[in-house]
Amino acid sequence: MVICDVATQVWQEFAPRGDEDLTCRDDGIIEVTIAGSAEGFNIEPDQPLGPLASQLADRIQTIVIEGRQEMVPGCPLHPGAHPLASSVVDGAAAWSCPTDNGLIRYMMVNPAAGSSFK
Amino acid sequence: MRASPRHILRRFTSIQIAGTVLLAILVTAGQTVSASAATAASKTTGSRSALTTYLNPAVSKKTVYSDPPFSPFVFTPERSTFSGTDSDGRLEASYNFNTSPGTFGWRYEVDPAICAGGTGATIISNIYNNGGLVPNTHYSKTGVTPCYGFHSSFANNKINTKGQYQLRGTIQWRDGDATLTLTFAFSFLIAIV
Numbered sequence: 001m002v003i004c005d006v007a008t009q010v011w012q013e014f015a016p017r018g019d020e021d022l023t024c025r026d027d028g029i030i031e032v033t034i035a036g037s038a039e040g041f042n043i044e045p046d047q048p049l050g051p052l053a054s055q056l057a058d059r060i061q062t063i064v065i066e067g068r069q070e071m072v073p074g075c076p077l078h079p080g081a082h083p084l085a086s087s088v089v090d091g092a093a094a095w096s097c098p099t100d101n102g103l104i105r106y107m108m109v110n111p112a113a114g115s116s117f118k
Numbered sequence: 119m120r121a122s123p124r125h126i127l128r129r130f131t132s133i134q135i136a137g138t139v140l141l142a143i144l145v146t147a148g149q150t151v152s153a154s155a156a157t158a159a160s161k162t163t164g165s166r167s168a169l170t171t172y173l174n175p176a177v178s179k180k181t182v183y184s185d186p187p188f189s190p191f192v193f194t195p196e197r198s199t200f201s202g203t204d205s206d207g208r209l210e211a212s213y214n215f216n217t218s219p220g221t222f223g224w225r226y227e228v229d230p231a232i233c234a235g236g237t238g239a240t241i242i243s244n245i246y247n248n249g250g251l252v253p254n255t256h257y258s259k260t261g262v263t264p265c266y267g268f269h270s271s272f273a274n275n276k277i278n279t280k281g282q283y284q285l286r287g288t289i290q291w292r293d294g295d296a297t298l299t300l301t302f303a304f305s306f307l308i309a310i311v
Contacts, residue, residue: 029256040258041270059272 003028003045003052009109010056010093014064014072022060032060034067053093053109057086076104171206171302190282190305200306205229209304211285213277220278223271224285226302233264236291236298241268243287245277252276252283264291264298279308 004024011022011032021033031040043055061083064072071083075097084095084104093107168191191200193213200211207228214221222245233239239262245255255277257270268287277283285304290297 029258031258033261037259037261039260040256041272042254042256043272044254044274062271 003043003056004030006049006053006109007056007060010053010060010107013057013095013107014060020064020067030056030059032063032067034064037067039063048091049109050088050091050093053107054086054088057093057095057107061086077102168200168306169202169204169209169302169304171204171300190284190307192307192309194309194311196311200304202304206232206300207302209302211304211306213306213308215310217273219273219275220308221271221273222277223269224304225267225269226287226289227267228264228289228300230265232298232300233291236264236293239264239266239289239291241287241289243268243270243285246284246286247276247281252281257287264289264293277308279310282307 007022007024007030016022019033019035023031023033025031025040028042028045029040030042031038041059043052043059045052047055061072064070065083071080073084073095074080075082075084077097078099082098085098085101086107087094087096087101087103089096089103089106093109095104095107096102097104168189191211193200195215198213198215200209202209207226209224209226211222211224214223240260241258243257245252252274253276254274255272257268259266259268268289283306285302285306287302289300289302292298
């Protein structure tokens, strides 16, 4: 399942800890386990890699921030002020500063994972 | 003073919310209630509402899905949020018209008098359009207390002005030797007027 490959790569953006996990169910549900609680969701799989990865990052980020009670990933321009926001820059999934939408960095998603995407 | 859910036989009330939205509440605990009983209660009062909740330790999940149709809440750019409280809990929902596609978000909290002391809560929820599952609206959560604020938010182009939607959630948890199941259903439309 391609979306699972992308989700697994996006998951690494959050430097998962030993007791944290992301799993993909056969029915397309993605489950993130943090601090003993698991949350499941699904998203539209039939979309280009950039928006797909960005949307996955957004959903995962919400769960991670709540589970860890930390701003993840933190904004390097405004430490402690806010987390980065997932975005799409030039078609690629990226992290941006939410105050000015400025690009901080692209997500580390292997383009090969999107070779079967539109 | 609120009675313990286990000691409530059956209660049916209607509440006027914000002058426009009716909440129909059927709380049943300590005995099994059938879908037909719930339907009969609704018909008896003639109440039609956007939000319904059912609490019963023994009721089947099928019960909520055989609800009669309820008058939906209509999200508009001028009225983009919903908040409803009944004796079972509180639902807040919103639709953000400023994103493309629009973003639907909701949050449900079980009434503290019901969930206090409970453990091992699980929720499964989805959105339906005329009874059919709307893709990519799933939300589930496990390993939290039943007093947790269950919530989800997503942009989904399948939720638009063309459907008649219902958010359905089933929360299950342990309370002593009992297993409680609370189901809620929220009917809504999206309109641009």
